Amino acid sequence: MKYVSTRGEAPVLGFSDALLAGLARDGGLYLPQEFPTFSPDEIRALRGKSYADVAICVLTPFTGGEIPQADFERMIRDAYATFRHAAVCPLTQTGANEFVLELFHGPTLAFKDVAMQLLARLMDYVLAERGERATIVGATSGDTGGAAIEAFAGRDRTDIFILFPHGRVSPVQQRQMTSSTAANVHTLSVEGNFDDCQALVKGMFNDLKFRDALSLSGVNSINWARIMPQVVYYFTAALSLGAPDRPVSFTVPTGNFGDIFAGYVAKRMGLPIDRLIAATNDNDILYRTLQSGAYETRGVVQTTSPSMDIQVSSNFERLLFEAHGRDAAAVRRLMDGLKQSGRFVVAEAPLQRIRAEFGAGRSTMPETAEIIRSVLEADGYLLDPHSAIGVKVARDHADAAPMVVLATAHPAKFPEAVAKASGITPQLPAWLADLMERKENYTVLPNDLKIVEDHISRNSRAVREGVVQ
Numbered sequence: 001m002k003y004v005s006t007r008g009e010a011p012v013l014g015f016s017d018a019l020l021a022g023l024a025r026d027g028g029l030y031l032p033q034e035f036p037t038f039s040p041d042e043i044r045a046l047r048g049k050s051y052a053d054v055a056i057c058v059l060t061p062f063t064g065g066e067i068p069q070a071d072f073e074r075m076i077r078d079a080y081a082t083f084r085h086a087a088v089c090p091l092t093q094t095g096a097n098e099f100v101l102e103l104f105h106g107p108t109l110a111f112k113d114v115a116m117q118l119l120a121r122l123m124d125y126v127l128a129e130r131g132e133r134a135t136i137v138g139a140t141s142g143d144t145g146g147a148a149i150e151a152f153a154g155r156d157r158t159d160i161f162i163l164f165p166h167g168r169v170s171p172v173q174q175r176q177m178t179s180s181t182a183a184n185v186h187t188l189s190v191e192g193n194f195d196d197c198q199a200l201v202k203g204m205f206n207d208l209k210f211r212d213a214l215s216l217s218g219v220n221s222i223n224w225a226r227i228m229p230q231v232v233y234y235f236t237a238a239l240s241l242g243a244p245d246r247p248v249s250f251t252v253p254t255g256n257f258g259d260i261f262a263g264y265v266a267k268r269m270g271l272p273i274d275r276l277i278a279a280t281n282d283n284d285i286l287y288r289t290l291q292s293g294a295y296e297t298r299g300v301v302q303t304t305s306p307s308m309d310i311q312v313s314s315n316f317e318r319l320l321f322e323a324h325g326r327d328a329a330a331v332r333r334l335m336d337g338l339k340q341s342g343r344f345v346v347a348e349a350p351l352q353r354i355r356a357e358f359g360a361g362r363s364t365m366p367e368t369a370e371i372i373r374s375v376l377e378a379d380g381y382l383l384d385p386h387s388a389i390g391v392k393v394a395r396d397h398a399d400a401a402p403m404v405v406l407a408t409a410h411p412a413k414f415p416e417a418v419a420k421a422s423g424i425t426p427q428l429p430a431w432l433a434d435l436m437e438r439k440e441n442y443t444v445l446p447n448d449l450k451i452v453e454d455h456i457s458r459n460s461r462a463v464r465e466g467v468v469q
């Protein structure tokens, strides 16, 4: 199994190198050269297996045999043993034909744990095998940061630097990131929005001198190994609802387009998915793009679903690569247009291909609050604002196929918005009960690439100890 960049000008890599690379050296995103496929009989044979066993079957082809199988299986079992629900990602019914896929039973109460718990183990393993260290940089609108810090804290082959937008994450999300006492964790509050943080991270990867000097690695969904583990829960959810003998649709609260792209991968692997619906908040660039073909950035607006306050949606590039028949030159032209003018237009043929696979919808803040209230009243089920956006949009797209809505975060991460909508203040689970009393430790930095790079260089243990120059 080899991995190619969406921009076609970076080296083709094996799994371990793609894992450590994060962003490709040409600024593109890695994708498998071809997707492994499962026949209906092979999918049927996954019925009744545990989450970890399905993960082993679905994910093994992606490693290309580079990780010894027994080690890979151990890492998968260890990763999912950190989840507080026996099913790992259980399904709950919230309507006649509507199901919520709870992805928030991991250590930081968001779907990011599903990938991050495995990614950290894989990176640590590969670095140890090679006798190397890495400096991890990541941008977060609230959840990736907490999940990454939890997964990498105390690992001595990595320093981790997480950039979050100053004053734009929920208090619980902030405390999850800033209360780590591990020496390898560095939390940076950037004076900007999530797109600024993401641009800084990409800027560091594209600064090849800095990248090589610090052995940079990434934990955002620009890293293929962040998308890969998320493919598994599409399989487990669809299997529970009758796959491969019954097609199932999914609605996915969407920001960086990573989670829904994992659904697309599952479909390409042979899972019979009927429709994939992207649900956005007021930062609705993906909804607008699917409507008009014009991908046009506007200012990020702050909403009650802060993790989705994103305009530049990184993984859309992977979809563009697919929709253009893997023509990297076409992707480069679109990305150049975006850099120069903040927009590009998808041509008619690729747009039709995208529309054949994806639908989209939007939920405004009042609509999201109303769904939280009405689902609680009708079903006694408390949604977080991100998951509520999914339910709202799913209901706008209801038809005969079972619809699975991805519930991407626990309501206790956003107590204010949930209480305002429902009158109920959700409580953190016992193991996080004292979270808001824990001491915070973070550095505020301006939105300036040079200043952020200098800060990281000064604080990276790899540089201080002379492990990398």
Ligand SMILES: Cc1ncc(COP(=O)(O)O)c(C=O)c1O
Pocket: 110, 111, 142, 143, 144, 221, 253, 254, 255, 256, 257, 258, 259, 260, 307, 308, 386, 387, 408, 409
């Ligand atoms: C709670 C929550 N829901 C939805 C999303 C959107 O996921 P994606 O960026 O993979 O589209 C995010 C973050 O990205 C999130 O943290």
Ligand SMILES: N[C@@H](CCOP(=O)(O)O)C(=O)O
Pocket: 139, 140, 141, 142, 143, 144, 145, 219, 220, 221, 222, 255, 256, 258, 307, 308, 314
């Ligand atoms: N919503 C995310 C934003 C970063 O997305 P990623 O999936 O690319 O890591 C967050 O909560 O940080």
